[in-house]
Amino acid sequence: MAKKTVKKTAKKAAKTNKMVYAFGGGKADGNGKMKELLGGKGANLAEMAGQLKLPVPPGFTITTEVCTHYWNNKKTYPKTLKADVEANLKKVEKLTKKEFGSEKNPLLVSVRSGARASMPGMMETILNIGLTEKTIPGMIAKTQDERFVYDAYRRLIMMYSDVVMEKAAGIEPKDGEGIRKILDGMLGELKKKLGVTDDTQIPAEELKKLCVEFKKTVKKVLGKEFPDEPTEQLWGAIGAVFASWNGKRAIAYRNIENIPHDWGTAVNVQTMVFGNMGETSATGVAFTRNPGNGDSHFYGEYLINAQGEDVVAGIRTPSPMNKWSSNAHSAHLPTLEKTMPKVYKELDAIQKRLEKHFHDMLDIEFTIEHGTLWMLQCRVGKRNGTAAVQMALDMLKERLINKETAVLRVTPHQLGELLLPAIDPKAEAAVKPVAKGLPAGPGGASGKIVFNSDDAIKLQAAGENAILIREETNPEDIEGMRAAAGILTQRGGMTSHAALVARGWGKCCIVGCSELELNPAKKTVTMGGKTYKEGDFLTLNGTKGWVYDGALKMLEAGEGNKNLAAFLKLADSIRTMKVRANADTPEDAANARKFGAEGIGLFRIEHMFYGKNSDAPLFILRKMILAGNEIERQAAVNELFPYMKKSIKETIKAMAPYSVTIRLMDPPLHEFVPTLHAKQLELAKALGIDMKTFQDRAAGLHEVNPMMGHRGIRLGVTYPEITEMQSRAIFEAAAELIKEGIKAVPEVMIPLTCDVNEIVKQKAIIRRVYEEVVAKTKVKKMNFSVGTMIEIPRAAVLAYEVAGEADFFSFGTNDLTQMTFGFSRDDIGSFLPEYLKQGILQADPFQTLDQRGVGMLIEHAVAEGREAKPNLKIGICGEHGGDPESVEFCHREGFTYVSCSAFRVPIARLAAAQAAAKEALAKKSK
Template structure:
């Protein structure tokens, strides 16, 4: 086989990136001896060559297509373009990644006025006419981009006129004859080019049209939204037709090996007698439940059910199977992992282990993190009731995932309530407690603002004294909930500027609340204004300029820890994190302040309680100096949100539209603010990890940005030695699953 075209008997399921899902599955099914109509795949490599060549099929692709058609002729005993026993083919999209806008099938390609005569000899006149009209419709809509409604309207008008003549004189054959003429006329009028009578010209046009869809506006938009690289490409399957519409012993249908809504182990689906795809609209036919297959095909039913079970066992996943019966002979046209609801997904995953079809690793690997996240959202965010069996299956899958997972999953929290929810969802600790968020409650925010606008150290100390009890009480509750699990508390990070009002009405309202003159408050806000707060007086810079804030926060942490320790046997595991540093001396300045506060609180008992002090690596300079910072820091936590913005020199708030345009113009593969940029930001993190561990081999390192729940980010960061991921509370179960899947994949590759 070559890289451009591949016959079904040359491919296999491992070649998915080259053959697409459909092509790889059909090749695999052919290889294990299942009844698959023979064919070949125009590969994703050919797709990229097609675009590199100016959206034109190269002479090499055309020559190989001719050879592959001859191969199908040899296998089937039919002849492409012949008036005697003609070979007809279907041309279908075969995506590597499912893209709805790419879906499309052209059926009965190869028909023209000459091959039509041969088709009438294979079946009857109505069968041949039905195939011809179907081909013209699918060719017209997919190859010539003519809306389906044009053909539907034409058919309805022809049928209406025929029915007006009278029931006794109505002829379906006459309607279809007229439809063929009208469809050809529509193709000519709408595109300025006549329908091609040459079958190989039809094939070249069909393959080119499907490849061109990869670069259509709809598909480009979908690729950009889902961050699918252009180079992924699409493949095209060309396959000998099996005719489910040839006689009364023929049908087409679709079957699921399990119930997709509930996950029950029952074969379900539908089929239509004497039909091809789309017959539910163009012909007065009703789909029949698959349970009735035995009534129509008693000799096939048991064989078909055995094949369905074989495919599920072979692929180790629930299957969706498309089939055709032609004159009593069964053909399988496609088998793929079936869609299912989130509740069905967890049930199937557990049941297939219990049935001995898969092991736990395969079951976990087959799950989708998005299904897990949807169940969490249903229960906690939307308040929907989730039945007991689904909850049991959900918890069992995550327990299995935890057995495979080698990295920690922690939570980003703001309040004790978040901590409790995180624990219930399986968090192993708190990777990021955003201490400033504890003041966002309306009862607390005004003390916080008084601290911000204080005129002198006395006023600020007074405000801090009011704030400290809030912090201490919240820390106590968090420590009590988390017991001996790790809790990392980030010191105050955002710029003061972000907490102050900026409109005249809001300033006036705040002045009344604080009982200070409006002009004084407005002047204070103006003095504190920052043009770029994200890179202004924030994080460690605030801590250096206002060490009294660090003292208050550290005292609240230590005093809370002492009080909780006196009432529990658990050994608390508390870390204090300095945000947004860019130098070793900056970190040491804040660390010294922290240590003074710790020593002051513990006094002579300080040896009884240890507090780790680490930092967030959020600036490129901190990443570059990681070896020196590691000499002083107990741990690193990579704040990927800020690090990404600073590496790219962009602001999330100001550049969303620009980034979308960059993705659209193929300057960026995907939005780096949502899925980690491995080549740039990822390389910087990898370098930082190596530098830090060169100095301190056992230093703990985590990820605590929004990327921490993204499966691709987890897989990459796990491979470079990250110890834990800390994400928003509701995404914890999905992160647990993704981390397990990354580990399972890593073991498989090794």
């Protein structure tokens, strides 16, 4: 027996007593490698402040372990946390020469989330903490700007009442009735009354009155006073961030992105710096390279006299950082490079240092306060598939990264984006766009218009494509955005919420389409002089930002991307495991070759009866199944032979010179009995029997559990003439191809094996037929092999015996999973969703290989098989062969190849390369 091994799927971070880590003033307690403890944001703030000595506003990070404690202990904190926070707040006060809660020289802070993995907009941020009626006079005296101070106060009231008082308290108002929407409405009414369009145009006195009205409204709607005490605000905000980890939208995002729910978030408390202090102040978001197309120039947007939330919210059209960031909507606006050349030069130098230091494209947030630059954040930037591939190849050429890292820089999902549908150029050239926006997400999408997330979800459930149109998306739209085929927004720039999320998902998305005239209440939108209603069709070109009327013709996935072939060539140079395709026709084989398949790992003979032109062979197969004796059956077998030989020959030819694994017939017999009376009569006549006899024979084929019944190798054992006919078709097809000068490498696969003696009996037939064909055709030698599909647990357990007679193993993980779990893959819909929801299972075992159970059987079978036969060829041909996580498992277990559907071959090639790259990098690091 092979040695039993248990692999741990997750490694928990080591516990530490330290709960708060300070940064600022050129020093930091933590560093960039501490993402598990400090979260991505906190770790990178520490790295920027400490290692790189960048201008980072001082602050501190409360660790992810505190979040775990908070949720495991009824939303309470460790006993010493309060004292630790107070001590670190004192450090910030010393560095800033300000005092939290001071009436004369107040320190204001922001409180932000920061998980290990980026979750843009999914958790909470509260700005201007510490601003109260008592500290306002001191702020006015320090800034000499009353309007700015009251604008900051109204922002605090709006954010705090929404995030802390409403959401964290678990209040779930009806749509349109939340406190934030009510306060937004009051702000909008004030602007309307004053005849202004921008918040910055509201006078100080009016803002002061508005703050009073805001606080009255908060008390009336939420039944509690807005807290006007700095420490209460701080702890309320910290609690709200921890609470937001398990908010509805955060959970939904983690489910979509497969982020573990037990990671928790860190909390970052940081000194406020202000981009809304006049024309010499600004705030912005930038990327060290273009996240939309991978261009290597510095790219970003900024707003003069604004806070960070204004850039992301898309309230005003942001200005470009430089000429490389300019687009149709912002070309007329001044760049930061021209407006503040000294600051831009400093920022440009910093972004170059950051990219060189982190060896990746980074997303950075910055604030300029009275001409002084402050770095608020840096993190690995989200990018779409086109950009990811471009950046990986460029950074490899620039020697910023090695080839293993380059391959790991593109996720299988991102590579899949390059295989996404696109609009047919001919169809696109024939029409004009009805509107233009900013190209925020790749590819093309065509579908029916919807105006809210619920309708997008419903349309997806009905099997239809939705185009979700919103004024601007917000985190509450997360599930609808995921369900939609494409997203179109009226407002927002390339760093807006919709753009960031869509880019991370590779979702077709157009933002900032200001030509839209939306009427969400009536569910209509007007553009290009035409009004569209819910259910009308639109087509989006997310690569160009163009919107078209109607449903345009779409191209097949993957056509025309210049970098795809180069990147996959790079991946192929690293991987050690072959990638084959599951293909049942010559057309499938040709497609598989186009996607880079190195052979066929599963050719299912009986699938020739499912496609076009299958009426004649299907009728003959039915005659064979319903034959009442050996003579009738042999006649049907002989009649079926030429069809089978033709199909096999054409497929081997299409895949030459690669191997083709041909699985002997495995049809559940009952599925091939006709149900239509006319077809039954026709078949009875062909068999020369009456309907009573026909019905008796059909009834005899009925099985209580046909998936475990008379199929696979059992068919060949009971009717050896069927195995003989299939073997003859395979070898004659191969012999004819060899005579034509075409390399033919057939691999005969015996399905559903449970005992080595089945293989012994079937191999005797196969070998005899081979010798007869060689003698008949005078072909000197044929390169062929006989193996088995391991899909029954008993065969896996007895792999040592089986390998003695098999030239190869191919794991049929669909059935192996089904039989190991005792789940019927056709009937899991009634209970599996609940298993996943309750966490009983972490993933659908028919989508991602169950490594703990099924994987252990495979591991045992591989070890036993190779002990019996060291050079045993091993593959996988179940659907798991195209799942990246499962492919990595196969690499780790030393498989020769994986096989999957043709369209998943590029994904499997990348996954196999990434598995090899991880292994290589791990060896280098030792």
